[in-house]
Amino acid sequence: MQVYKAPLNDMRFVLLDLLDAGQLAQLPGFEEATPDTITSILEEGAKLCENVLLPLNRSGDEHGCTYENGVVRTPPGFKDAYKAFVEAGWLAMSANPEHGGQGLPELVNFVFEEMVCSSNLAFGNYPLLSKGATALIEVHATPELKSRYVPRLIEGRWSGTMCLTEPQCGTDLGLIRTRAVPTDGGSYRITGTKIFITAGEHDLSENIIHLVLAKLPDAPSGTRGISLFLVPKFMPRADGSLGPRNGVTCAGIEKKMGIHASATCVLNFDEAEGWLIGEPHQGLKCMFTMMNAARLGVGLQGLGIGEAAYQSAVAYAKDRRQGRSLKGAAEPSASADPIIVHPDVRRMLLTQRALNEGARALGYFVALNLDIARKHPDAARREEADDFVQLMTPVVKAFFTDCGSLAANLAVQIHGGHGYIREHGIEQFVRDSRIPQLYEGTNGIQALDLVGRKLGQHNGRLLRRFFHPVTAFVEEHKGDERMAEFIEPLAKGLDRLRNASLTIAGRGLADPEEAGAAATEYLKLFALVAVGYMWARMAKLALAKNGGDNGFHATKLKTARFYMARLMPETSSLFAQLMAGKRTLMEMGADEF
Ligand SMILES: Cc1cc2nc3c(=O)[nH]c(=O)nc-3n(C[C@H](O)[C@H](O)[C@H](O)COP(=O)(O)OP(=O)(O)OC[C@H]3O[C@@H](n4cnc5c(N)ncnc54)[C@H](O)[C@@H]3O)c2cc1C
Numbered sequence: 001m002q003v004y005k006a007p008l009n010d011m012r013f014v015l016l017d018l019l020d021a022g023q024l025a026q027l028p029g030f031e032e033a034t035p036d037t038i039t040s041i042l043e044e045g046a047k048l049c050e051n052v053l054l055p056l057n058r059s060g061d062e063h064g065c066t067y068e069n070g071v072v073r074t075p076p077g078f079k080d081a082y083k084a085f086v087e088a089g090w091l092a093m094s095a096n097p098e099h100g101g102q103g104l105p106e107l108v109n110f111v112f113e114e115m116v117c118s119s120n121l122a123f124g125n126y127p128l129l130s131k132g133a134t135a136l137i138e139v140h141a142t143p144e145l146k147s148r149y150v151p152r153l154i155e156g157r158w159s160g161t162m163c164l165t166e167p168q169c170g171t172d173l174g175l176i177r178t179r180a181v182p183t184d185g186g187s188y189r190i191t192g193t194k195i196f197i198t199a200g201e202h203d204l205s206e207n208i209i210h211l212v213l214a215k216l217p218d219a220p221s222g223t224r225g226i227s228l229f230l231v232p233k234f235m236p237r238a239d240g241s242l243g244p245r246n247g248v249t250c251a252g253i254e255k256k257m258g259i260h261a262s263a264t265c266v267l268n269f270d271e272a273e274g275w276l277i278g279e280p281h282q283g284l285k286c287m288f289t290m291m292n293a294a295r296l297g298v299g300l301q302g303l304g305i306g307e308a309a310y311q312s313a314v315a316y317a318k319d320r321r322q323g324r325s326l327k328g329a330a331e332p333s334a335s336a337d338p339i340i341v342h343p344d345v346r347r348m349l350l351t352q353r354a355l356n357e358g359a360r361a362l363g364y365f366v367a368l369n370l371d372i373a374r375k376h377p378d379a380a381r382r383e384e385a386d387d388f389v390q391l392m393t394p395v396v397k398a399f400f401t402d403c404g405s406l407a408a409n410l411a412v413q414i415h416g417g418h419g420y421i422r423e424h425g426i427e428q429f430v431r432d433s434r435i436p437q438l439y440e441g442t443n444g445i446q447a448l449d450l451v452g453r454k455l456g457q458h459n460g461r462l463l464r465r466f467f468h469p470v471t472a473f474v475e476e477h478k479g480d481e482r483m484a485e486f487i488e489p490l491a492k493g494l495d496r497l498r499n500a501s502l503t504i505a506g507r508g509l510a511d512p513e514e515a516g517a518a519a520t521e522y523l524k525l526f527a528l529v530a531v532g533y534m535w536a537r538m539a540k541l542a543l544a545k546n547g548g549d550n551g552f553h554a555t556k557l558k559t560a561r562f563y564m565a566r567l568m569p570e571t572s573s574l575f576a577q578l579m580a581g582k583r584t585l586m587e588m589g590a591d592e593f
Helices: 008-018 021-026 035-053 055-063 078-087 106-119 121-140 143-155 283-319 343-375 379-414 416-420 426-437 443-454 457-477 481-510 512-546 552-567 570-579
Strands: 066-068 071-073 158-163 179-182 188-198 207-214 227-232 234-236 242-245 248-253 264-277
Touching (some): 008 021, 008 106, 055 078, 055 121, 066 248, 078 121, 106 283, 121 158, 121 207, 121 264, 121 426, 143 227, 143 234, 158 283, 188 207, 188 227, 207 264, 227 283, 283 379, 343 512, 379 416, 443 512, 457 512, 481 512, 481 552, 512 552, 512 570
Antiparallel strands (some): 066 071, 188 264, 227 264
16 A cells, blocks of 8 residues: 655654755845755645645555547646645745745755655656746846746646657757748747656646747757747736647657556647747756756655655555564464564664655755755855755656665565555556656766766866765764774765766766766766765664654664665665776677677
8 A cells, every 4th residue: 555644753853954955044035945844844844745645645646647639638636736736835935036936945846846756756747847947047138038938837727748759869969850931020930749747738727838949940950949939828917817729739649668647648749839048049058947956856756756665565564464574473372473573674674764754855955956056145145055956856866766766666575466466456556666767868978968067067066065074074074983883984985976977977977988888887886885974874863862762863873784784785786886987888790789
């Protein structure tokens, strides 16, 4: 059975104790984000997720979206849930107050989004896309487009999409064929077919605002020739009411492995009227505003589903009785012991837990930096925070989603054969957790982004934003005996990461295939060290709070110990793998496969 209660204690620990999120209230515009306000918002959010979204997760998967004559219907219950969601202002939480948003920190929204992803990942895609579209329009569109579209997107009356993918063009956006032809009135006529468009058509909102990549007639070839257009489903009138239908239609929805309640649409644009956003041929740059936000959001999908998988597995492991404890019967009066007595079941549960809690700490730390990057009065502090967010975005997207998928698979394993049976709902986690590894740029592409772009950016400045504080932390606690079991593995991992970074930077300059051959292992090594850093900081805090008691902090220390002893050592094999270089991947000819 799918089980989920928002882990509010852990969320509070990370937010308020570890990251001191109360500091945000000192930034201009965030005055209301006091610890008390943050806590009560999250308690309300938890109620919505547990009571409204979670009960629709299984039924939404079974029923899925339906398509008939261009119309897409979401599963029963989704319309009411969406209404409750937007009426309670959840879409407006971190949106700009100038356009009707509440202007709260992104960090608070981040925590809420984790809960949404845990309770109903498919539902979460609709607000995720709208939020991304809103951010993009706010940053890059003209004041007129902003005032016409942003307030309604924030209200949730209208929703958003991002339209990049075409049949012949996925990762390589230079292959886009959709065309945009200027009209005399200053708008453009967009023609082409987009596929796999999440929330491209549905019945949750009155209007759908598509952000479409297309090429102008004089476009240079490749990714330099891509422009970005805003194309509404219904043409809005000046007073905000809906005018006639635009030339965009849904030709069908995909039947797919998971997230059945998230509509994945084929969209035909037939001379649809659209408006340019940003400069001609600069569309990809603008789209990255949306994609970077969406990449962090997709990372949260991995964490969210990982948490739900863990909680469901714990409930089962305490209930299911098979065999006896290796030390002798734990519950002699019962026919067998619960499977949670078995070391191998604990290995799986603790792997899920240590990855979830570590990822939560790292993810929230990144979100805190996102807020600092936007609001801090000191430009140097803003730049530092922004560097860190940029560096960590591919790490969060790829590692968190890989962990989510691992956690989902472990949940099935813990359920044994029952995990494979549909009615228990556990196999849904495996299917749903698979897509975040693919969309918003596959995880392989995230690794290339880290190695190819982020590693050398500003002469390694981004990298130093990570290495300096972690090195300082290791140095500071080197002599502390109580911290040794956390600091020593972290220091070893950090050394490997430093050596790997230097090697890849050197080899990659001479031969880009060398960097490509090391990228995936490098990203995972990076992530294990980054999460290890967060675990060491959490261990320090737990020790300071009360390391000895059998309460929350003692449990935290046990999980930290598991992470350092059982998961950090993988940095050693990853280092060996990536140091092996490209030869073992590239020496075989394509015809030998
Ligand atoms: C359910 C779902 C929802 C989606 N939602 C949206 C959406 O809302 N909007 C949208 O525009 N798109 C959407 N997509 C599309 C998604 O973003 C793409 O599927 C994804 O980016 C990968 O593109 P592709 O499928 O064409 O794979 P390809 O690009 O063909 O890649 C195939 C494989 O080759 C690898 N590869 C490709 N190029 C390279 C390279 N240069 N170096 C190394 N490896 C490489 C990839 O990592 C992958 O493993 C969605 C897809 C799905 C399935």
